[in-house]
Amino acid sequence: MSRYSELSDDIDFEFTPEKDDTNEINEYLLRCLDETQTAARVAVSKQHEAFVNPGLTIANILIPLPLMPRDAETIRSVSEEASFGKGDETVVDTSVRKIWELDHTQFMFANPAWQAYVATLLEDAAQSLAMSEVRAEPCKLLLYGEGSFFESHKDSENVPGMIGKLVICLPSKHDGGSIHLSHAGKSYVFDTDKTSDFGLTSLSWFSDVTPEIQPLKSGYRLVLIYNVTHTGHKHISAGLVEQQSENLRSALVEWQSKLPFQGKLVYKLEHKYTNSSLKLSNLKGRDRAVCQSLYEVGLSCGFTIFLAEMIRTQGADPRESDEYEWSTTGLTRLEDVRTCDGLAVCNIVFLNSGDILGSNLWDRDADSESGGDFTGNEDMSLTLRYHDTVSSR
Template sequence: MKNIVPRECVAALLDRECADPKLSASTEAEPDLLNLEILGVGAVRLPVTPSQVRKLRNLGTPARFGRGTETLTDISVRDTWEVPKDTVALRFGDGLPALLDALRAELGLPSSCTLRPELHSMLVYGRGQFFLPHQDSEKHNAMIGTLVVTLPSRHTGGELVIGRGEATAEYRGSASNLVLTAFYADCRHEVRPVKSGHRIALTFNLLLDGASTPPPDPSAATVTELARHLREHFSAPVRRIFSRGPATPPSRLVYLLDHEYTERGLSWARLKGGDATKASLLRAAAETADCRVMLALGEIQETWDAYPTDEEDDWYDGPYDDEDNENDDDDDPDTADDTDCSYQLNDLVESATRLAHWTDPDTGYTEQITLEVDETELCAGTTNSALTPYEQQYEGFMGNYGNTLDRWYRRAALVLFPAAREFANRAESSPAWALTHIDERARTGDLAGAQADAADLAPFWAASISENPQPEALVRALHTAHALDDPTTANLLLSPFRAEQLSASAGTPLACLAEQHDADWIATLLRGWFSSDATRAFEYAHTSCSQELEWYAAVPDLCTALHGGTADGAAQLLTDLAWKRLHSRADGLSALAAPSRRLAALIELGAPLAFLLTAVEAQGPENLTRQITRRLSSSDEDTTVWARSALHAAEALPGHGRGGSAFAALAADYGGQLRERLARPARTEDDWSIAAPADCTCELCEVLSAFLLDPFRRVYEWPLAERSRRHIHARIDKYELPVSHQTRRQGRPYTLVLAKQNTLFHSERTARAQDEADLRWLAVTWPDEVTHP
């Protein structure tokens, strides 16, 4: 018999105590409950008469819907008429509060809260009109659901179908009574096509006044049992998934709630249905077990081994996500079926749960976090497969693995952890919070306590910094390390960061640390930040090429802050390491065979080089200046492109960096390269020679090279088998050679026709004109160096 672990006992107990609440509820009322007038139509009689229906249709416009940040009209998605809201005047009778109270109770909400409707729209559905499955956006901070009031009229079809996952409920209108239907905002719903007559409905945002979560009762027997399971969970050692370390007690328990919430809508006071009851029970159990509990919002990604049940069906990536679009005219529809009936799910390949932010129940303060939850810390009463993903993506067979279906869910969660481990849990989820806490503790005189807190970070700090690459985190860590005044603790806090996270504001606190500790300590720290393996991992995970280079703009300010005193050596080491990084990146571009990509990347390196030269100029290490100018003294195209880009970037720097000796030397060298290139004779009109790539010496490439280097031969007809043709096609495309290559499909083997293009001459004329313009520009900007080299 399977041994049930404590976290599964928690989920089972909550399921036992909280019966599945209804997602929707409906009731009928006499027509005289509602007094309705429409500008241009007058008082609306209930049931609605055919003549008034025609007037309403004439007054209406095609209803729109939200898709992301767009608001669209598409009758293949939503086909109905919307009466302008500003023409609608309504008043409910005294019986409405009692009806709303009954709906509240049926939805599982406590008597401590009340529901309040806010008019959203008036809709008229005629024959054949419908609205595809969609999910309402939360249009108000207090919105918990939607109320649909269907006016009495004679019609068939037009059923309102509400559900989540496989659980659905269907509601029909009445020919004689009002039908009030309430449902939670995260429920997907649709209006099926009207078959005859007209369906007229008023839709309301359903706002919640008061708190939906009942106050905890620590004395309840269920709470006592839950508290016992919590203590067992936090005392029983388990081995984390994929961990090679020893088994240890879990750091937290994460219980996934059933409803979906937006970041704006997540609140302890507005939990939906059974979530509110479960939250109340767990809060009481946490108090009994001396635990803390936070309300969090997370995202779950599952990867399934799957295949389509009907290969011919169109696939749709999931419902439109409109949750943060406050200006939408309605909601987010599906345009196709994306439920399990379209795919056969086999095995769960992988699952990941990440928490994005959480809310403290005592303070109500919401804190941004990043926390990946281990499977041994996770439990839920409702499986993800019973819910509807907000997005899914199917990947067919790729050769190395089979068909997979990725599904994404947003779920709220209750995060519990022992009060004694509160600091470690909060620190792991939010490094910024941890640094602020330690810094405040140190500056208020509790240095020993601050250092003890910092020591508690060791098991997870490096991983947390890697997962939370916040730009301001390094500056905050530098201030905190200085406050702690201990080199070992400072190294613990700072070593996980990377050079790419340096900013100008880091200069002063970094200089203070360099003064506080010895030169070897700061040198070790800087070399660790520039470590190639760690940096490559950081770049791959968090930055694009351009983002990774942006930090070079901070190098001059960093060096200014470090220059002088005992930190002067740190400034020189920083520029030296920065140059080695930049030089290595430039050399690595030689692997890019395509000239357009390689040269574009070199141009991108121009501004970082200009910033670095500015920093070098300010502190004056002549040996590094000589290294840089020597590297840029080559006359090959790659080097001249890099030098040109750096000089143009220098012109835009504050103080116009052209006055420095480093830029002067670079300008003089670049000017000499330009004069040397311009002194070469221009290509004659009958010279069709093209430099041949030299990295392949096969027989095919030797023939290709002979054709390319021949100044008189423009066309070559070459009978070749398919594999050989592919090789030549690839060589020409890879190096972007000005040669067309087409296959004439006659005879055996087919003939590959190579023809040199006129762009050969145009490109060279353009390059020569650019060199002439650059030489004139240099003569104006650096006259002494270029005119008198």
């Protein structure tokens, strides 16, 4: 068995090729892409100018938004200083964490449309992080005032199956309080104050990411915390994201080093897309994860990633048999090649069989066909066409 194919089910493997073998290197790269379940991101933030008002109700008082100082003081009066885990204990220490909190049983949402809106925020975050089979469960309401902060810490997994957090910053004017996240030597900084006067900010990250909240300089920040739980079987984490990225980077570097003569490589996506929708932000499910990883990891390795429609035509002579004998060879090309941003690059690129990762891609019913009719003394060959969307180097 090739060392390239000796990969564990949880993709915790290293790439140590022993010889320059085109098939084995391509098979290894194909395995890396097939194993990709989540994108090369561990956190995401998005600002929303339009949003659904939750109808936040605390102690039978409806809290209007944007949050006013008098209502912030009402919330603080019924809240407790936020605790945190320290070893086996749960402690309150304002030198480490200075925030006020309410448990999810101490507030409610009067607006029946809020739950559906949270579902859209979760879906948006899940697409960006390539999560699947997830749900959001309300956990806490946090109030930050001037000087509020939280030192670098590890988030605990509060409920079974928890893989991350969905954080919703409700409209409340404030300054400062940037959110610093780190994982595997990489850092991310998200601000919530830029549109805090009237806008809403949603953030999400995996639970094994390390967060740190910088001190709030002024105003109040009102935050809803949701636990994101995975309802499927395969556990997803930031560690999995980083491992997949390293595996893919190793494969791309080796492919570039060992096969410099191979100028292009094509990977078939699971879904089909119209040419007008062909860009990274429109991809679905695992396609988004694969192409996001290829795009981000590829940039660091000097690769340029494109999206395109792949068309293969196969023909048969109707005189040969009542059940046409199809040719095992065909003509394959890329059409409407675009950048990941959707910008058109070129119209047609012809492919050789060695340019395409995978096998038995056309072992299925054709997407369209033409010909096969007799015309006078000659007959017209029957042609099958297969249409797929691909990612191409």
